[in-house]
Amino acid sequence: MEDRPLTRSSGLWRPEVIEDIQVKAALGRYRIRGFGTMRRVPSFEDLVFLPAGLTRVPLEGYRERCETRTVIGTRFAKEPLILSAPVLISGMSFGALSRNAKIALAKAATRVGISTTTGDGGMTDFEREYSEKLIVQVLPSRYGLDPRHLRSAEGVEIVVGQGAKPGTGGLLLGQKMSSAVARMRDLPEGVDQRSAVRHPDWIGPDDLGIKIEELRCVTEGRVPVIVKLGATRVYEDVKLAIKAGADAVLVDGMEGGTAASPDPLMDHTGIPTLAAVTEARRAIRDMGVEGEVQLIIAGGIRNGVDVAKALALGADAAAIGTAALIALNCNRPIYADDYRAIGAEPYACRHCHTGLCPVGIATQEPELEARLDPEEGADRVANFLFSMIQEIQLFARACGKSNVHNLDKEDLRALTVEAAAMAKVPLAGTEWIPGVE
Numbered sequence: 001m002e003d004r005p006l007t008r009s010s011g012l013w014r015p016e017v018i019e020d021i022q023v024k025a026a027l028g029r030y031r032i033r034g035f036g037t038m039r040r041v042p043s044f045e046d047l048v049f050l051p052a053g054l055t056r057v058p059l060e061g062y063r064e065r066c067e068t069r070t071v072i073g074t075r076f077a078k079e080p081l082i083l084s085a086p087v088l089i090s091g092m093s094f095g096a097l098s099r100n101a102k103i104a105l106a107k108a109a110t111r112v113g114i115s116t117t118t119g120d121g122g123m124t125d126f127e128r129e130y131s132e133k134l135i136v137q138v139l140p141s142r143y144g145l146d147p148r149h150l151r152s153a154e155g156v157e158i159v160v161g162q163g164a165k166p167g168t169g170g171l172l173l174g175q176k177m178s179s180a181v182a183r184m185r186d187l188p189e190g191v192d193q194r195s196a197v198r199h200p201d202w203i204g205p206d207d208l209g210i211k212i213e214e215l216r217c218v219t220e221g222r223v224p225v226i227v228k229l230g231a232t233r234v235y236e237d238v239k240l241a242i243k244a245g246a247d248a249v250l251v252d253g254m255e256g257g258t259a260a261s262p263d264p265l266m267d268h269t270g271i272p273t274l275a276a277v278t279e280a281r282r283a284i285r286d287m288g289v290e291g292e293v294q295l296i297i298a299g300g301i302r303n304g305v306d307v308a309k310a311l312a313l314g315a316d317a318a319a320i321g322t323a324a325l326i327a328l329n330c331n332r333p334i335y336a337d338d339y340r341a342i343g344a345e346p347y348a349c350r351h352c353h354t355g356l357c358p359v360g361i362a363t364q365e366p367e368l369e370a371r372l373d374p375e376e377g378a379d380r381v382a383n384f385l386f387s388m389i390q391e392i393q394l395f396a397r398a399c400g401k402s403n404v405h406n407l408d409k410e411d412l413r414a415l416t417v418e419a420a421a422m423a424k425v426p427l428a429g430t431e432w433i434p435g436v437e
Protein backbone atom coordinates (compact mmCIF):
# COMPACT_ATOMS: atom_id res chain seq x y z
CA MET A 1 0.00 0.00 0.00
CA GLU A 2 1.30 3.45 -0.87
CA ASP A 3 2.33 5.81 1.95
CA ARG A 4 -0.27 8.58 2.15
CA PRO A 5 0.01 11.75 4.29
CA LEU A 6 -1.79 11.51 7.65
CA THR A 7 -4.91 13.70 7.67
CA ARG A 8 -6.82 12.45 10.68
CA SER A 9 -7.62 15.11 13.28
CA SER A 10 -5.95 15.27 16.67
CA GLY A 11 -8.00 14.92 19.85
CA LEU A 12 -5.70 17.40 21.58
CA TRP A 13 -4.96 19.92 18.85
CA ARG A 14 -8.52 20.31 17.65
CA PRO A 15 -9.36 23.05 15.09
CA GLU A 16 -10.84 25.28 17.81
CA VAL A 17 -7.67 24.94 19.92
CA ILE A 18 -5.51 25.93 16.96
CA GLU A 19 -7.83 28.85 16.14
CA ASP A 20 -7.75 30.01 19.78
CA ILE A 21 -3.94 30.05 19.87
CA GLN A 22 -3.80 32.01 16.64
CA VAL A 23 -6.36 34.59 17.82
CA LYS A 24 -4.40 35.05 21.07
CA ALA A 25 -1.20 35.37 19.06
CA ALA A 26 -2.83 38.29 17.23
CA LEU A 27 -4.53 39.89 20.25
CA GLY A 28 -1.89 39.41 22.94
CA ARG A 29 -4.58 38.54 25.52
CA TYR A 30 -7.16 35.94 26.39
CA ARG A 31 -10.56 36.22 24.79
CA ILE A 32 -13.60 37.70 26.49
CA ARG A 33 -17.15 36.72 25.66
CA GLY A 34 -20.67 36.40 26.95
CA PHE A 35 -23.06 33.47 27.48
CA GLY A 36 -21.68 30.48 29.43
CA THR A 37 -19.39 27.49 29.22
CA MET A 38 -19.17 25.75 25.85
CA ARG A 39 -18.27 22.43 27.50
CA ARG A 40 -20.65 19.54 27.71
CA VAL A 41 -20.77 18.76 31.42
CA PRO A 42 -22.98 16.34 33.38
CA SER A 43 -26.29 18.13 33.68
CA PHE A 44 -29.98 17.80 34.47
CA GLU A 45 -30.32 16.38 30.96
CA ASP A 46 -28.65 13.22 32.31
CA LEU A 47 -31.49 12.57 34.76
CA VAL A 48 -34.98 11.17 34.15
CA PHE A 49 -38.09 11.08 36.31
CA LEU A 50 -39.83 7.88 37.38
CA PRO A 51 -43.50 8.85 37.23
CA ALA A 52 -46.15 7.03 39.24
CA GLY A 53 -47.13 3.47 38.30
CA LEU A 54 -48.51 0.88 40.69
CA THR A 55 -46.42 2.07 43.63
CA ARG A 56 -47.77 5.62 43.47
CA VAL A 57 -50.86 7.35 42.10
CA PRO A 58 -50.44 10.17 39.57
CA LEU A 59 -52.52 13.33 39.74
CA GLU A 60 -55.00 14.35 37.07
CA GLY A 61 -53.36 17.04 34.92
CA TYR A 62 -56.22 19.46 34.45
CA ARG A 63 -58.34 18.82 37.53
CA GLU A 64 -56.10 18.20 40.50
CA ARG A 65 -54.26 21.09 42.05
CA CYS A 66 -50.48 21.18 42.12
CA GLU A 67 -49.12 23.96 44.34
CA THR A 68 -46.15 26.02 43.13
CA ARG A 69 -46.04 28.78 45.78
CA THR A 70 -42.51 29.34 47.02
CA VAL A 71 -41.31 31.24 50.07
CA ILE A 72 -37.76 32.55 50.40
CA GLY A 73 -36.60 33.88 53.77
CA THR A 74 -38.35 31.87 56.45
CA ARG A 75 -35.33 31.96 58.76
CA PHE A 76 -35.14 35.58 59.97
CA ALA A 77 -36.96 37.95 57.58
CA LYS A 78 -40.10 39.64 58.92
CA GLU A 79 -41.48 39.72 55.37
CA PRO A 80 -40.31 36.66 53.45
CA LEU A 81 -40.30 36.85 49.67
CA ILE A 82 -43.38 35.05 48.38
CA LEU A 83 -43.26 33.86 44.78
CA SER A 84 -46.01 32.29 42.69
CA ALA A 85 -43.53 29.64 41.52
CA PRO A 86 -40.02 28.39 42.33
CA VAL A 87 -38.39 30.57 39.68
CA LEU A 88 -36.53 33.88 39.95
CA ILE A 89 -34.95 36.11 37.34
CA SER A 90 -31.30 36.40 38.27
CA GLY A 91 -29.24 39.56 38.66
CA MET A 92 -28.28 41.08 35.31
CA SER A 93 -27.00 44.62 35.28
CA PHE A 94 -28.34 47.62 33.46
CA GLY A 95 -25.23 48.18 31.39
CA ALA A 96 -24.84 44.54 30.45
CA LEU A 97 -28.50 44.73 29.39
CA SER A 98 -30.39 47.54 27.72
CA ARG A 99 -33.09 49.56 29.44
CA ASN A 100 -35.75 47.89 27.29
CA ALA A 101 -34.49 44.43 28.24
CA LYS A 102 -34.56 45.28 31.95
CA ILE A 103 -38.08 46.71 31.65
CA ALA A 104 -39.31 43.64 29.76
CA LEU A 105 -37.89 41.26 32.39
CA ALA A 106 -39.35 43.31 35.24
CA LYS A 107 -42.81 43.44 33.66
CA ALA A 108 -42.81 39.72 32.89
CA ALA A 109 -41.71 38.77 36.41
CA THR A 110 -44.44 40.98 37.89
CA ARG A 111 -47.11 39.51 35.63
CA VAL A 112 -46.15 35.98 36.66
CA GLY A 113 -45.71 36.81 40.35
CA ILE A 114 -42.02 36.08 40.67
CA SER A 115 -39.03 38.29 41.45
CA THR A 116 -36.35 39.91 39.37
CA THR A 117 -32.95 41.15 40.51
CA THR A 118 -30.79 44.23 39.91
CA GLY A 119 -27.10 43.73 39.04
CA ASP A 120 -23.71 45.39 39.05
CA GLY A 121 -24.12 49.15 38.76
CA GLY A 122 -27.12 49.47 41.07
CA MET A 123 -30.88 49.76 40.91
CA THR A 124 -32.59 51.83 38.22
CA ASP A 125 -35.81 53.77 38.76
CA PHE A 126 -37.48 52.00 35.84
CA GLU A 127 -36.64 48.57 37.19
CA ARG A 128 -38.10 49.52 40.56
CA GLU A 129 -41.19 50.95 38.91
CA TYR A 130 -42.02 47.78 36.95
CA SER A 131 -40.96 45.12 39.49
CA GLU A 132 -43.40 44.16 42.17
CA LYS A 133 -40.78 41.95 43.79
CA LEU A 134 -37.23 43.21 43.37
CA ILE A 135 -34.05 41.78 44.86
CA VAL A 136 -31.33 44.41 45.15
CA GLN A 137 -27.78 43.15 44.85
CA VAL A 138 -24.81 44.21 46.95
CA LEU A 139 -21.71 43.51 44.87
CA PRO A 140 -18.00 43.89 45.59
CA SER A 141 -17.85 46.88 43.20
CA ARG A 142 -20.44 48.82 45.26
CA TYR A 143 -21.31 50.77 42.09
CA GLY A 144 -24.57 52.61 42.57
CA LEU A 145 -25.20 51.10 46.02
CA ASP A 146 -27.73 53.23 47.88
CA PRO A 147 -29.31 52.36 51.26
CA ARG A 148 -32.62 53.83 50.03
CA HIS A 149 -32.67 51.21 47.27
CA LEU A 150 -32.04 48.47 49.82
CA ARG A 151 -34.93 49.76 51.94
CA SER A 152 -37.25 49.68 48.93
CA ALA A 153 -36.32 46.07 48.07
CA GLU A 154 -38.23 42.85 48.64
CA GLY A 155 -34.93 41.00 49.04
CA VAL A 156 -31.21 41.76 49.33
CA GLU A 157 -28.54 39.63 47.66
CA ILE A 158 -24.87 39.75 48.62
CA VAL A 159 -22.80 38.59 45.68
CA VAL A 160 -19.70 36.67 46.69
CA GLY A 161 -19.26 35.02 43.31
CA GLN A 162 -20.84 34.04 40.02
CA GLY A 163 -20.77 30.70 38.20
CA ALA A 164 -19.37 32.20 35.01
CA LYS A 165 -16.49 33.90 36.76
CA PRO A 166 -15.81 32.64 40.27
CA GLY A 167 -12.79 34.30 41.85
CA THR A 168 -12.87 37.28 39.51
CA GLY A 169 -14.72 40.58 39.30
CA GLY A 170 -17.21 42.13 36.89
CA LEU A 171 -16.38 43.33 33.44
CA LEU A 172 -18.15 45.91 31.32
CA LEU A 173 -16.33 46.94 28.18
CA GLY A 174 -16.17 50.60 27.18
CA GLN A 175 -18.52 50.20 24.23
CA LYS A 176 -21.37 49.59 26.70
CA MET A 177 -20.40 52.41 29.08
CA SER A 178 -23.03 54.87 27.88
CA SER A 179 -23.59 58.17 29.68
CA ALA A 180 -26.53 56.72 31.67
CA VAL A 181 -24.57 53.62 32.72
CA ALA A 182 -21.44 55.64 33.52
CA ARG A 183 -23.42 58.12 35.63
CA MET A 184 -24.84 55.34 37.81
CA ARG A 185 -21.36 53.94 38.42
CA ASP A 186 -19.53 57.28 38.83
CA LEU A 187 -17.21 56.27 36.03
CA PRO A 188 -16.12 58.00 32.82
CA GLU A 189 -18.09 57.24 29.68
CA GLY A 190 -16.64 54.80 27.13
CA VAL A 191 -13.95 53.38 29.43
CA ASP A 192 -13.66 49.65 30.27
CA GLN A 193 -14.88 48.83 33.77
CA ARG A 194 -13.23 46.01 35.66
CA SER A 195 -14.93 45.81 39.01
CA ALA A 196 -13.59 44.53 42.29
CA VAL A 197 -13.26 40.84 42.91
CA ARG A 198 -13.80 41.02 46.68
CA HIS A 199 -15.84 43.20 48.94
CA PRO A 200 -13.74 46.14 50.14
CA ASP A 201 -14.80 45.93 53.78
CA TRP A 202 -14.59 42.22 54.45
CA ILE A 203 -12.20 39.43 53.76
CA GLY A 204 -13.76 36.35 55.29
CA PRO A 205 -16.85 34.62 56.62
CA ASP A 206 -16.84 36.42 60.00
CA ASP A 207 -16.94 39.76 58.20
CA LEU A 208 -19.79 38.43 56.07
CA GLY A 209 -21.73 37.93 59.31
CA ILE A 210 -21.19 41.59 60.19
CA LYS A 211 -22.23 42.67 56.68
CA ILE A 212 -25.44 40.65 56.91
CA GLU A 213 -26.18 42.31 60.27
CA GLU A 214 -25.58 45.75 58.72
CA LEU A 215 -27.96 44.95 55.88
CA ARG A 216 -30.56 43.75 58.38
CA CYS A 217 -30.20 47.08 60.23
CA VAL A 218 -30.64 49.03 56.98
CA THR A 219 -33.73 47.04 56.02
CA GLU A 220 -34.98 46.72 59.63
CA GLY A 221 -34.87 42.95 59.29
CA ARG A 222 -37.80 43.14 56.93
CA VAL A 223 -36.50 41.29 53.88
CA PRO A 224 -34.48 38.12 53.32
CA VAL A 225 -30.73 38.35 52.84
CA ILE A 226 -29.53 35.97 50.13
CA VAL A 227 -25.86 35.08 49.68
CA LYS A 228 -24.88 34.33 46.07
CA LEU A 229 -21.93 32.00 45.52
CA GLY A 230 -20.18 30.70 42.42
CA ALA A 231 -20.19 26.89 42.68
CA THR A 232 -16.68 26.00 43.78
CA ARG A 233 -16.21 24.58 47.31
CA VAL A 234 -19.97 24.44 47.64
CA TYR A 235 -20.36 22.34 50.79
CA GLU A 236 -17.99 24.51 52.85
CA ASP A 237 -19.12 27.84 51.39
CA VAL A 238 -22.80 27.15 51.98
CA LYS A 239 -22.11 26.14 55.57
CA LEU A 240 -20.16 29.37 56.13
CA ALA A 241 -22.93 31.48 54.57
CA ILE A 242 -25.49 29.81 56.83
CA LYS A 243 -23.27 30.35 59.87
CA ALA A 244 -22.94 34.01 58.90
CA GLY A 245 -26.74 34.36 59.06
CA ALA A 246 -27.97 34.04 55.46
CA ASP A 247 -31.70 33.56 54.97
CA ALA A 248 -31.07 31.85 51.64
CA VAL A 249 -28.15 30.85 49.46
CA LEU A 250 -28.02 31.13 45.69
CA VAL A 251 -25.47 28.75 44.19
CA ASP A 252 -24.55 29.48 40.57
CA GLY A 253 -23.04 26.46 38.81
CA MET A 254 -20.26 26.48 36.22
CA GLU A 255 -22.82 26.67 33.40
CA GLY A 256 -23.90 30.10 34.70
CA GLY A 257 -24.26 32.82 32.08
CA THR A 258 -22.64 36.24 31.91
CA ALA A 259 -22.43 39.25 29.62
CA ALA A 260 -18.62 39.27 29.70
CA SER A 261 -16.06 36.95 31.22
CA PRO A 262 -12.67 35.57 30.21
CA ASP A 263 -13.34 32.59 27.94
CA PRO A 264 -10.85 30.26 29.77
CA LEU A 265 -12.55 30.89 33.12
CA MET A 266 -15.95 29.80 31.86
CA ASP A 267 -14.72 26.41 30.73
CA HIS A 268 -12.25 25.65 33.51
CA THR A 269 -13.65 26.87 36.83
CA GLY A 270 -16.34 25.70 39.17
CA ILE A 271 -18.43 22.58 39.33
CA PRO A 272 -21.56 21.71 37.33
CA THR A 273 -24.92 22.89 38.65
CA LEU A 274 -26.00 19.24 39.01
CA ALA A 275 -23.19 18.60 41.49
CA ALA A 276 -23.65 21.99 43.19
CA VAL A 277 -27.28 21.44 44.11
CA THR A 278 -26.50 18.14 45.83
CA GLU A 279 -23.55 19.59 47.74
CA ALA A 280 -25.52 22.64 48.83
CA ARG A 281 -28.47 20.55 50.05
CA ARG A 282 -26.07 18.34 52.03
CA ALA A 283 -24.61 21.44 53.71
CA ILE A 284 -28.08 22.74 54.63
CA ARG A 285 -29.01 19.37 56.09
CA ASP A 286 -25.75 19.05 58.04
CA MET A 287 -26.24 22.55 59.50
CA GLY A 288 -29.71 21.50 60.69
CA VAL A 289 -31.49 24.36 58.92
CA GLU A 290 -33.70 22.47 56.46
CA GLY A 291 -36.96 24.36 56.00
CA GLU A 292 -35.29 27.50 57.41
CA VAL A 293 -32.62 28.37 54.84
CA GLN A 294 -33.72 28.17 51.23
CA LEU A 295 -31.52 26.97 48.38
CA ILE A 296 -31.79 28.76 45.06
CA ILE A 297 -29.89 27.11 42.25
CA ALA A 298 -28.74 28.71 39.00
CA GLY A 299 -26.53 28.01 36.02
CA GLY A 300 -27.75 26.58 32.74
CA ILE A 301 -31.40 26.22 33.76
CA ARG A 302 -33.20 26.02 30.42
CA ASN A 303 -36.82 25.17 31.15
CA GLY A 304 -39.28 23.86 33.72
CA VAL A 305 -37.90 20.34 33.32
CA ASP A 306 -34.51 21.46 34.64
CA VAL A 307 -36.24 23.27 37.50
CA ALA A 308 -38.30 20.19 38.39
CA LYS A 309 -35.12 18.11 38.54
CA ALA A 310 -33.36 20.75 40.65
CA LEU A 311 -36.31 20.73 43.07
CA ALA A 312 -36.18 16.94 43.26
CA LEU A 313 -32.49 17.16 44.14
CA GLY A 314 -33.19 19.56 46.99
CA ALA A 315 -33.40 23.10 45.60
CA ASP A 316 -36.23 25.35 46.78
CA ALA A 317 -36.14 27.46 43.63
CA ALA A 318 -34.10 28.13 40.51
CA ALA A 319 -32.89 31.42 39.04
CA ILE A 320 -32.63 31.99 35.30
CA GLY A 321 -30.62 34.47 33.26
CA THR A 322 -29.78 33.22 29.76
CA ALA A 323 -33.09 31.42 29.23
CA ALA A 324 -34.99 34.66 29.93
CA LEU A 325 -32.78 36.49 27.42
CA ILE A 326 -33.42 33.79 24.83
CA ALA A 327 -37.16 34.27 25.41
CA LEU A 328 -36.50 37.96 24.73
CA ASN A 329 -35.08 36.95 21.29
CA CYS A 330 -31.38 36.40 22.05
CA ASN A 331 -29.91 34.27 19.26
CA ARG A 332 -33.11 34.45 17.21
CA PRO A 333 -32.45 34.27 13.47
CA ILE A 334 -33.46 37.82 12.65
CA TYR A 335 -31.08 40.62 11.60
CA ALA A 336 -28.75 37.84 10.38
CA ASP A 337 -26.40 40.31 8.66
CA ASP A 338 -25.84 42.13 11.93
CA TYR A 339 -24.89 38.89 13.67
CA ARG A 340 -22.36 38.26 10.91
CA ALA A 341 -21.00 41.80 11.17
CA ILE A 342 -19.86 41.03 14.74
CA GLY A 343 -18.46 37.64 13.78
CA ALA A 344 -21.42 35.64 15.09
CA GLU A 345 -24.32 33.59 13.76
CA PRO A 346 -27.86 33.24 15.09
CA TYR A 347 -28.03 30.26 17.51
CA ALA A 348 -24.27 30.56 18.12
CA CYS A 349 -23.93 34.16 19.27
CA ARG A 350 -21.84 34.74 22.42
CA HIS A 351 -21.10 38.39 21.71
CA CYS A 352 -22.88 40.23 24.54
CA HIS A 353 -19.57 41.90 25.51
CA THR A 354 -19.39 43.80 22.20
CA GLY A 355 -22.40 45.98 22.95
CA LEU A 356 -23.59 45.32 19.40
CA CYS A 357 -26.34 42.84 20.22
CA PRO A 358 -28.35 42.46 16.99
CA VAL A 359 -31.64 42.01 18.86
CA GLY A 360 -31.37 44.95 21.27
CA ILE A 361 -30.80 43.04 24.52
CA ALA A 362 -27.12 43.37 25.43
CA THR A 363 -26.50 46.85 24.07
CA GLN A 364 -26.62 50.53 24.91
CA GLU A 365 -26.86 51.64 21.26
CA PRO A 366 -30.21 53.42 20.81
CA GLU A 367 -30.84 52.07 17.27
CA LEU A 368 -30.19 48.49 18.36
CA GLU A 369 -32.13 48.83 21.60
CA ALA A 370 -35.15 50.06 19.64
CA ARG A 371 -35.37 46.57 18.10
CA LEU A 372 -36.60 45.26 21.44
CA ASP A 373 -40.09 46.43 22.26
CA PRO A 374 -40.37 46.08 26.06
CA GLU A 375 -44.07 45.22 25.95
CA GLU A 376 -43.67 42.48 23.34
CA GLY A 377 -40.57 41.26 25.12
CA ALA A 378 -42.49 41.09 28.41
CA ASP A 379 -45.20 39.03 26.68
CA ARG A 380 -42.64 36.55 25.41
CA VAL A 381 -40.82 36.20 28.74
CA ALA A 382 -44.11 35.88 30.65
CA ASN A 383 -45.29 33.18 28.22
CA PHE A 384 -42.02 31.35 28.67
CA LEU A 385 -42.25 31.61 32.48
CA PHE A 386 -45.82 30.26 32.41
CA SER A 387 -44.60 27.37 30.25
CA MET A 388 -41.89 26.66 32.82
CA ILE A 389 -44.45 26.54 35.62
CA GLN A 390 -46.63 24.15 33.60
CA GLU A 391 -43.64 21.91 32.97
CA ILE A 392 -42.72 21.78 36.66
CA GLN A 393 -46.31 20.87 37.50
CA LEU A 394 -46.42 18.30 34.69
CA PHE A 395 -43.59 16.29 36.27
CA ALA A 396 -44.84 16.78 39.82
CA ARG A 397 -48.33 15.53 38.93
CA ALA A 398 -46.91 12.60 36.95
CA CYS A 399 -44.94 11.64 40.07
CA GLY A 400 -48.09 11.91 42.19
CA LYS A 401 -47.18 15.15 43.97
CA SER A 402 -49.75 17.84 44.78
CA ASN A 403 -46.97 20.31 45.58
CA VAL A 404 -43.92 20.82 43.36
CA HIS A 405 -41.79 21.08 46.49
CA ASN A 406 -42.59 17.45 47.28
CA LEU A 407 -40.57 16.26 44.29
CA ASP A 408 -37.83 14.06 45.68
CA LYS A 409 -34.58 12.36 44.76
CA GLU A 410 -36.54 9.11 44.89
CA ASP A 411 -38.34 10.33 41.76
CA LEU A 412 -35.13 10.45 39.73
CA ARG A 413 -32.73 8.06 38.02
CA ALA A 414 -29.46 8.90 36.27
CA LEU A 415 -28.62 7.93 32.69
CA THR A 416 -24.85 8.17 33.13
CA VAL A 417 -22.44 7.06 35.84
CA GLU A 418 -21.12 10.63 36.16
CA ALA A 419 -24.58 12.09 36.75
CA ALA A 420 -25.37 9.31 39.24
CA ALA A 421 -22.20 10.10 41.18
CA MET A 422 -22.73 13.88 41.16
CA ALA A 423 -26.46 13.94 41.83
CA LYS A 424 -26.25 10.96 44.20
CA VAL A 425 -29.18 9.20 42.56
CA PRO A 426 -29.12 5.58 41.34
CA LEU A 427 -28.03 4.77 37.83
CA ALA A 428 -31.13 3.80 35.82
CA GLY A 429 -31.94 0.10 36.09
CA THR A 430 -29.78 -0.37 39.20
CA GLU A 431 -29.72 0.59 42.86
CA TRP A 432 -26.14 1.78 42.44
CA ILE A 433 -25.05 5.27 43.45
CA PRO A 434 -21.34 5.55 42.69
CA GLY A 435 -19.37 6.49 45.79
CA VAL A 436 -22.20 5.63 48.19
CA GLU A 437 -22.18 2.31 50.07
Ligand SMILES: Cc1cc2nc3c(=O)[nH]c(=O)nc-3n(C[C@H](O)[C@H](O)[C@H](O)COP(=O)(O)O)c2cc1C
Pocket (backbone or CB within 6 Å): 035, 036, 090, 091, 092, 093, 096, 097, 118, 119, 120, 137, 159, 162, 163, 228, 252, 255, 256, 257, 258, 259, 298, 299, 300, 301, 319, 320, 321, 322, 323, 352, 362
Ligand atom coordinates in the same frame (compact mmCIF):
# COMPACT_ATOMS: atom_id res chain seq x y z
C1 LIG B 1 -26.25 39.41 30.58
C2 LIG B 1 -25.93 38.92 31.97
C3 LIG B 1 -25.56 39.84 32.95
C4 LIG B 1 -25.28 39.41 34.24
N1 LIG B 1 -24.97 40.34 35.23
C5 LIG B 1 -24.81 39.92 36.50
C6 LIG B 1 -24.66 40.85 37.57
O1 LIG B 1 -24.65 42.06 37.36
N2 LIG B 1 -24.56 40.37 38.83
C7 LIG B 1 -24.59 39.01 39.10
O2 LIG B 1 -24.50 38.61 40.27
N3 LIG B 1 -24.72 38.11 38.12
C8 LIG B 1 -24.86 38.53 36.84
N4 LIG B 1 -25.08 37.61 35.85
C9 LIG B 1 -25.18 36.18 36.21
C10 LIG B 1 -26.65 35.82 36.54
O3 LIG B 1 -27.11 36.49 37.67
C11 LIG B 1 -26.83 34.33 36.82
O4 LIG B 1 -25.99 33.94 37.87
C12 LIG B 1 -26.58 33.46 35.60
O5 LIG B 1 -27.03 34.12 34.45
C13 LIG B 1 -27.29 32.13 35.74
O6 LIG B 1 -26.99 31.29 34.68
P1 LIG B 1 -27.88 31.17 33.35
O7 LIG B 1 -27.60 32.39 32.57
O8 LIG B 1 -27.34 29.94 32.69
O9 LIG B 1 -29.31 31.06 33.75
C14 LIG B 1 -25.34 38.03 34.55
C15 LIG B 1 -25.71 37.11 33.55
C16 LIG B 1 -26.00 37.54 32.27
C17 LIG B 1 -26.40 36.53 31.23
Ligand code: SF4
Pocket (backbone or CB within 6 Å): 034, 035, 325, 329, 330, 331, 332, 349, 350, 351, 352, 353, 356, 357, 358, 359, 360, 361, 362
Ligand atom coordinates in the same frame (compact mmCIF):
# COMPACT_ATOMS: atom_id res chain seq x y z
S1 SF4 C 1 -28.02 37.86 20.65
FE1 SF4 C 1 -27.46 39.56 22.00
S2 SF4 C 1 -27.89 38.82 24.09
FE2 SF4 C 1 -27.80 37.03 22.72
S3 SF4 C 1 -25.68 36.30 22.82
FE3 SF4 C 1 -25.81 37.67 21.05
S4 SF4 C 1 -25.22 39.67 21.87
FE4 SF4 C 1 -25.71 38.38 23.63
